[in-house]
Amino acid sequence: MPGRRIRLNFVNLFLWLLGGGLLAFAAYGSFLTLIEGRIQPNQWQNLIVAGVALGSVYALIALGYTLVYGILFMINFAHGEVFMWGAFTAFFAATALNDAGMMASNPVLAFFLVLATSMLVSMVVAIMLERIAYRPLRGAPRLVPLITAIGASLFLQYTARGFYGSGVRAYPDYTIFDGTISLGFLSLSVKQAVVILAAVGLMVGLYLFINRTRTGRAMRAVSEDKDVAAMMGINVDRIIVTTFAIGGLLAGAAGILYTLIFNQVLFFMGFLPGIKAFTAAVLGGIGNVIGAALGGLILGVVEQLGPNLFLSGYGVPSPNQLKDVIAFSVLVLVLIFRPSGLLGRKENT
Amino acid sequence: MQKYMRWSGMLVVLMLVLAACQSDGGGASEEPSSDGGEPSASADGGSGSAADCDADEFGCIELAEGDPLIIGTALVITGANESLGLDSQYGAQVANSLRPEVAGHEVEFNFQDDGCSTEGGTAAARALVSEENIAGVIGTSCSSAGIPAAEILSAEGILLVSPSNTAPSLTAPETHEPFYARTAHNDSIQGAAMAQFVCEVLGLGSAATIDDGSAYADQLAAVFASEFQSQCDGEITAEEAVTVGQTDFTGVLENIAADSPEFLYFPIFVAEGALITQQARETSGLEDTELGGADGILTPDWLAAAGGAADGVYLSGPDLAFSGDFYADEFLPAYTDVSGESEPISVFHAHAFDAYNMLADAIEEVAFTDGGTTYIPRTALRDAFMATSGFEGITGTLTCDENGDCADAKISVSEVVDGAFERIWPE
Numbered sequence: 013m014p015g016r017r018i019r020l021n022f023v024n025l026f027l028w029l030l031g032g033g034l035l036a037f038a039a040y041g042s043f044l045t046l047i048e049g050r051i052q053p054n055q056w057q058n059l060i061v062a063g064v065a066l067g068s069v070y071a072l073i074a075l076g077y078t079l080v081y082g083i084l085f086m087i088n089f090a091h092g093e094v095f096m097w098g099a100f101t102a103f104f105a106a107t108a109l110n111d112a113g114m115m116a117s118n119p120v121l122a123f124f125l126v127l128a129t130s131m132l133v134s135m136v137v138a139i140m141l142e143r144i145a146y147r148p149l150r151g152a153p154r155l156v157p158l159i160t161a162i163g164a165s166l167f168l169q170y171t172a173r174g175f176y177g178s179g180v181r182a183y184p185d186y187t188i189f190d191g192t193i194s195l196g197f198l199s200l201s202v203k204q205a206v207v208i209l210a211a212v213g214l215m216v217g218l219y220l221f222i223n224r225t226r227t228g229r230a231m232r233a234v235s236e237d238k239d240v241a242a243m244m245g246i247n248v249d250r251i252i253v254t255t256f257a258i259g260g261l262l263a264g265a266a267g268i269l270y271t272l273i274f275n276q277v278l279f280f281m282g283f284l285p286g287i288k289a290f291t292a293a294v295l296g297g298i299g300n301v302i303g304a305a306l307g308g309l310i311l312g313v314v315e316q317l318g319p320n321l322f323l324s325g326y327g328v329p330s331p332n333q334l335k336d337v338i339a340f341s342v343l344v345l346v347l348i349f350r351p352s353g354l355l356g357r358k359e360n361t
Numbered sequence: 362m363q364k365y366m367r368w369s370g371m372l373v374v375l376m377l378v379l380a381a382c383q384s385d386g387g388g389a390s391e392e393p394s395s396d397g398g399e400p401s402a403s404a405d406g407g408s409g410s411a412a413d414c415d416a417d418e419f420g421c422i423e424l425a426e427g428d429p430l431i432i433g434t435a436l437v438i439t440g441a442n443e444s445l446g447l448d449s450q451y452g453a454q455v456a457n458s459l460r461p462e463v464a465g466h467e468v469e470f471n472f473q474d475d476g477c478s479t480e481g482g483t484a485a486a487r488a489l490v491s492e493e494n495i496a497g498v499i500g501t502s503c504s505s506a507g508i509p510a511a512e513i514l515s516a517e518g519i520l521l522v523s524p525s526n527t528a529p530s531l532t533a534p535e536t537h538e539p540f541y542a543r544t545a546h547n548d549s550i551q552g553a554a555m556a557q558f559v560c561e562v563l564g565l566g567s568a569a570t571i572d573d574g575s576a577y578a579d580q581l582a583a584v585f586a587s588e589f590q591s592q593c594d595g596e597i598t599a600e601e602a603v604t605v606g607q608t609d610f611t612g613v614l615e616n617i618a619a620d621s622p623e624f625l626y627f628p629i630f631v632a633e634g635a636l637i638t639q640q641a642r643e644t645s646g647l648e649d650t651e652l653g654g655a656d657g658i659l660t661p662d663w664l665a666a667a668g669g670a671a672d673g674v675y676l677s678g679p680d681l682a683f684s685g686d687f688y689a690d691e692f693l694p695a696y697t698d699v700s701g702e703s704e705p706i707s708v709f710h711a712h713a714f715d716a717y718n719m720l721a722d723a724i725e726e727v728a729f730t731d732g733g734t735t736y737i738p739r740t741a742l743r744d745a746f747m748a749t750s751g752f753e754g755i756t757g758t759l760t761c762d763e764n765g766d767c768a769d770a771k772i773s774v775s776e777v778v779d780g781a782f783e784r785i786w787p788e
Contacts, residue, residue, distance in 0.1 A: 051619045058645065062611040178439040180632045182666040201643065274608045274636060276666060278441060284606060316609070320616050330602035332613040333574065 031348040034341060037322070044325025051320060057198065059316045065204040065273060067312020068211030072266035073289030074296070074304035075218060076138075076259030082235045082299040083255050086154065089161035090141055092286015093168035094260050098134030099267030100172055100277045103181050105129040110184035119188040131264035137168070138260025139253060147249075165286075173279040183275040207269045214265055215305050218258065222301065227254060235299075288315075291343050297356025306354060315339045413729075419518025419739035422494050426733040430466035431492060432720065435485035435500030435510055435521075437477040441632040444660045444706040446475065446502040449524045451700040452710030453499050456717035458695060463721040464728040464735055471495065475506035477575075477630065478605075482506025486513035495519060496737060497720045499713060503630075504528030504576040511538035518739040520746055522720055524713035527551060527656070528576040529584065532764040540743050542761055544712040544719070544754070546679060546770030548577070551655060552584025553592070554772035555677040558786055559624050560593035562774075563651060563675075568624040569599040569617045573633055581628040581655055598622040603633060610640045618646030628655035628677075635666035642670045651675065660707045664780060671777045675785075678708050679756070680773035682784065688755050712768075715754030719746065719767070 045051070073095055080088045106126045109115055114122045145164040149157050189202045222228040233241040234251045242248050270285065271277060292311045296303025318338035323331035346354060414421035424430060434453060436446030450472065457468055471492055473485035482501050489498055490513060497520040501507040507526040514521045515538040523531075523543040530536045532547060559565050570586055572578035582600065589595040598620035601613050614637070617625065625647065627637050634654055641647050654663075656678035664671050688711065696710060697703060723746040728737045749767060752759040757769025774786040 051615065052646075054645065055615045055619060059611060059615055062609070066609055178441075179443055179662065180441040180635070180666050182635065182668055185668055275639070275668075276608070276632065276636060278632065280606070281608075284608075316612050319612050324616060330600065330613075332610075332616060333602040333604055335612060336604070 027348045031345050034345055038318075041322040041325045045321055046325075048325060051324075054199075056317070059320065060313060061198070061200045061204055063313035063316035064309060065200075065207045065312070066316065067292075067309035068208050069266050069270050069273070069308075070285065070289045070292045070312050071305040071308025072211055072214060072262045072269070073285060074292040074308045075215070075301060076263050077290050077293040078296075078298055078301060078304040079231075079255050079259050081293070082301075083231065083252060084146070084157075086146070086157045087161065087290065087298075088141075088146075088256075088259070089158070089286070089290075090145070090165040090168055091138075091259065091263060092282035092284075092289070093165050093172070094134050094138045094141065094282075095263040095267050095270075095285060096277075096279065096282030097137045097168065097172060098130035098260075098264030099271050099281065100176055100181075100279065101133040102126045102130035102264075102268060103176075103183060103271070103277045106183050115184060115186070119186060123186060123188070127265065127268045130268045131261045134264030134267065135257050135260035138256045138263070141168075142253060142256040147252075165282075169279055169282070176279060178279060180276050180278050183271045183277070185275070186272065189272065203272050207272055210265065210269055214262060218262070219301065221258075227251070231255060288339065291340065294353055295343055295346050297353030299357065300353070300355045303353055303355035310354075311339055311342065314342050318342075413738050413741070414736055417738040417740045422496050422737040422739065422742075424464075424466050424494065424735040424737075428466060428494075428735075429469040430463055430724070431469050431471055431495050432717070433471040433473060433489040433492065433495050433498040433500070433519075435473045435475045435482065435489065435498055435502075435506065437481070437502040437506070438472065438474050440477065441662075442477045442502070442630050442657075444631075444662045445477070445525065445657070445709065447700070448660075448705055448707035449499070449502060449709045449713035451696055451702075451705075452524065452713030453717045454699045455692060455695045455710070456714045456721075458699065459691075460718065460721060464725050464737070465730075466735060468721075473500070475501040475503060475510065477503040477506060479505050479509055482508070482510040483513065486510035490514065490517050490519065496724060497522065497742070499524060499716050499720070501526060502709075504531060504580070507531055507541070508576055511541040514538075515540040518743070520720070520723075520739075520743050522716040522746070524716045525656075525709035526577075528580045530576065530580060532762075532766045534764055537764040542746060542765035542767055544716045544756065544759060544767050545709060546768045546772060547766055548581040549584055550770045551677055551772050552581050553588045555626065555653065555655070555774065556585050556588035556592050556595070558675070558677070558774045559589065559626075559651075559653065560595055562786055563624070565595070565623040565651065566593075567596040567598055567620075567622045568626055569597065569601065569620070569622040571601045571603060571613060571617075571625070571627040571629065571637060573603050573605050573629040575605065575629070577657060578627075578629045582626065585626055585628070596622075603629075603637075605630070605633065607633060608636055610637050611644070614641055614644040614647060618644050618650075621646055622650060624651050624653060626653045626655075628657060630657045631660065631663045631666060634658040635663055635671075638667040638674060639670040653677070656708055659775065659782065662706070664777065664782075669780070672779065674777045676775050676777070676782070677772055678775065679712070680771035680784075681708060681711070682773065683711065683755055683757075685755075692755060711755040715752070715756050715759060718754065719749055719752055719759065722752070723749065 076091045109122045141164055145160050146157055189206055192199055192201050193205055230246045230251050234248055238248055292307035293304045296307025315335050319331040319335045436449050438446045473488050475481045475485045489495055499522055501510050501523055502525050504526045507523055511521050520540050525545045526543050527545050527548040529547055529549045568589055570582040572582040586597045599617050603613055653675040659676050659678040723742055726745045727741040728735055747761050750760045759767045759769050761767040773784050775782040776785050
């Protein structure tokens with residue numbers, strides 16, 4: 013990094029040693045695992061594909077965090093619950109359609125109806141969240157909306173529990189997505205392919221929306237400077253609502269893709285994916301749209317691959333229990349070497 | 362400013378992760394015992410009976426004429442595993458409907474939720490301890506909740522009788538809490554039975570296990586693994602673990618698939634059990650692997666959550682083919698009246714029914730009346746319960762040993778056939 017002076021104080025030295033140590037540990041562990049050769053190449057491929065599919069879901073949720081952060085500089089901790097509300101409500105649409113026989117007679121339309129329900133519900137929840145929980149606190153110190161967000165998160169969780177019950181519900185099977193596709197050396201299940209393609213499609217759409225439309229330009233302007241944007245005639249409130257709405261739509265879509273892979277819903281299901289997606293957003297550089305997508309993918313793949321690759325070579329018993337440790341260690345590592353995330357803005361701008 | 366924001370963000374994440382991961386560290390704190398059981402009989406001159414209360418380390422439960430006798434429950438009645446706890450709760454309610462009065466007092470329940478977790482067990486036990494004059498507790502559902510609950514209740518001299526805790530450590534001599542007993546089988550029996558079934562009936566020679574870190578799953582998987590190796594020289598290819606709340610098991614399953622075991626045993630709970638069932642069916646390398654679980658997922662909720670993938674899974678659990686007509690002719694109709702369910706939603710209702718009646722018998726054995734007030738000395742109640750011998754219940758003939766194992770344990774194995782449980786072993 014030319015022009016940037018690295019100050020070598022005790023804390024920095026410690027952090028770099030820690031980072032270097034972790035990297036060396038992971039590298040040596042991978043070496044041991046690969047030498048051992050217990051896990052077959054096609055299994056590694058399965059892990060990577062599963063990681064990419066999971067990572068795409070994380071990425072879609074992470075976009076919601078990053079969009080809101082880019083504009084309001086606040087972390088919307090209730091975003092995981094927005095995701096849960098969409099998926100949970102759409103569960104009832106899916107069961108109703110299944111009971112009506114539409115899942116069997118017209119599966120593609122049924123899938124899109126379920127998807128639309130989820131996206132719509134998530135969007136409405138996100139907009140209400142902004143209107144009720146965040147807008148009244150717009151001028152307050154930054155810590156205030158952060159605390160409110162956590163409160164809103166708990167409120168949404170337990171409202172869902174009151175509405176829909178505390179048990180686990182299983183989505184009906186989308187039989188059209190059964191089976192696997194083989195592309196030369198690559199084989200993946202149809203569900204994984206659908207998840208990856210849908211996520212990529214949505215992300216490209218978002219990118220075009222932000223860069224090619226008037227509203228997108230207004231969003232970028234508000235993100236750069238709210239006051240100046242307002243002086244140029246942009247309705248800042250409306251842009252903020254739009255941002256939340258887009259975040260909600262993406263979270264709703266992520267909810268359906270998530271249930272496509274895991275097909276279970278629970279009132280608490282938003283918590284962990286929410287945290288993971290937030291981690292992904294920070295990893296990629298919070299506020300940066302491409303960064304969020306990249307962060308999600310990296311996190312998903314590392315989480316799947318990490319335990320088996322880094323740890324099983326050392327003979328660690330049940331390494332997969334430690335997959336969250338690995339996911340969060342990656343975050344720590346990235347923040348040590350690139351404090352503002354992979355694609356984040358530089359420290360002092 | 363952005364910098365601080367980022368660090369505070371990380372801090373919040375750390376806090377949340379810690380909060381999510383924290384297991385209960387403070388379960389051992391004991392409050393000074395301030396029982397409501399100060400014998401007031403000493404005020405009216407004292408008698409030989411009141412001296413029993415004085416002599417009793419934990420004093421007496423005291424019930425004035427017309428006071429209800431309170432029995433607590435600490436069962437998992439919300440969340441993914443609610444069918445397990447509700448089922449036991451209905452069992453206790455059925456027993457109560459047939460025997461509403463114990464020692465001349467009407468029985469009232471204090472229902473608490475054990476959350477199927479260490480934290481939940483601690484909270485439920487604390488709530489029950491704060492209830493004055495509680496005569497005994499039926500619970501917990503999950504062994505991980507039972508460990509702290511037994512400790513807290515034993516410190517106050519309150520008897521805890523579990524209808525469904527099965528982890529061996531709860532009644533192992535070195536870890537047994539003095540006021541803990543159970544009517545459910547010990548997993549040293551269930552694990553051995555499942556190992557026997559897998560090698561003798563299915564004829565399989567290698568197996569892998571998955572537990573979720575809970576006391577129940579961890580210990581049952583370990584018993585199965587050691588019995589599988591010692592009974593029939595089976596090979597254990599992997600002993601994996603997952604975390605509660607996890608949804609993606611690709612990593613674990615691929616790791617297990619690397620050794621292609623013939624049998625995969627995951628004695629865990631509903632949410633994770635259903636996901637593992639589905640994902641194992643889609644993992645290459647496990648196509649020919651038979652799947653097996655235990656009583657934690659022996660419920661229609663798991664069947665619904667796992668869907669078609671459940672077919673062909675073998676599940677061990679208590680044998681519900683009870684002898685005698687009482688279960689079919691009287692218990693089940695009463696169960697339907699109490700619960701509104703057409704059939705039992707899990708497998709430990711009969712154990713809860715027996716627990717209630719054993720507790721009631723023990724109370725009636727030691728209770729005495731003095732001037733219209735009923736006294737129940739707590740330590741004597743425990744001793745009477747632990748001395749239960751040859752009690753004829755639904756689940757069999759129950760006799761308690763000194764560590765609180767009371768079950769007449771009979772294990773059966775069911776297979777899922779066309780989305781329903783079918784009992785297949787022993788014939």
